[in-house]
Amino acid sequence: MRILIVSGVRHARDYVPLLRSLPGIEVIGCADTADSPFAEDSADLASTTGLPLLDLDQGLASCDVALVCSEPTRHVDLAVRALEAGRHVLVDKPAATDTRGAQRLWEAADRSRGLLSAVHRLHSPQIARARRLVDSGAIGLPLAVDAEWIAAGGLDGTTVERPELVCDPALSGGGELVNFGWYPALAIRHLTGLEVEEVVAFSSAAPHAPLFGGPHGTYGVEDAAVLSLRLRNGVVATATVARAPAGVGPAPVSSSLRVLGSHGHVLADEDAPSVTVRAADGGRLSRRIGGPAGVTALRRLFTEFGDDIRLGRTPLVSAADIHAAVAVVEAALSSARQDGAPVVPAARTADTTVA
Structure with a gap:
């Protein structure tokens, strides 16, 4: 290839x-x-x-x-x-x-x-294992999801060589919501299989000051945001995205996903890295999985995409998934600008192709 x-x-x-x-x-x-x-x-x-x-x-x-x-x-x-x-x-x-x-x-x-x-x-061992557990019915029906994606190290050149590639809307499209909101939006969709019907969001973007200062304030974009999502079938989800001076875990990006089900819950922790399952009867299983989640996920992504091409398969993240995730982030930006007003994510419109 x-x-x-x-x-x-x-x-x-x-x-x-x-x-x-x-x-x-x-x-x-x-x-x-x-x-x-x-x-x-x-x-x-x-x-x-x-x-x-x-x-x-x-x-x-x-x-x-x-x-x-x-x-x-x-x-x-x-x-x-x-x-x-x-x-x-x-x-x-x-x-x-x-x-x-x-x-x-x-x-x-x-x-x-x-x-x-x-x-x-989505190919990280933790998310992949969590998806298999959800699909198996081990936690019953998924009812709620909580996701966190927090970057460490600020924008000092060690994690981002040019701050404007994250903060200048002319280059980045926005702040950390655009930069990182993509990940939890995809993960929530992947673990539940449900469309998001409404988004409420609050962020540290102008006119509010960024939580941690730095170039986000210069460009008027958020360095942190919290999203509340209403999905189909009454399922709810929350997501927190941020760039903080110090990390939550040892990796450049700390991420965790918790799925609460009718009969238990599963926690996918990419920092540990591990997956923990708790059942309603008090049973608990925790298992360490793989090495650095980001590197493992990328290796699998490139390999699987090659297999998708060879076998004619639909990729794990398709054009429809891309649109759905971007629509959630766009709705969150709109909601945050309106101080948390509920916003419905945009659906695909009629084909705009000009013959």
């Missing part, structure tokens, strides 16, 4: 060595558009990794998969271009910064012979 890095910004520097460690995968080069605001990042990535720096059309003509790693606000344009070239496409998170972009991706995927998916963590 020949992979082209499309725009070598942010996570591309971590993806290249990981991809090279996987059997059957060749990273053929890095490419970007001539007008890219981060062309130097692609050139630097090519130089430091020994990859050829290619013209974008040349690279798309030579690859099987385009891995889009630009700043978030260009994700959709570059992914659509790759899909229109007939390539399979993986988009870094968040795949889109609003539902208009998510719908463009969906429509382009419908027209393309290539598969579309996006970077996610």
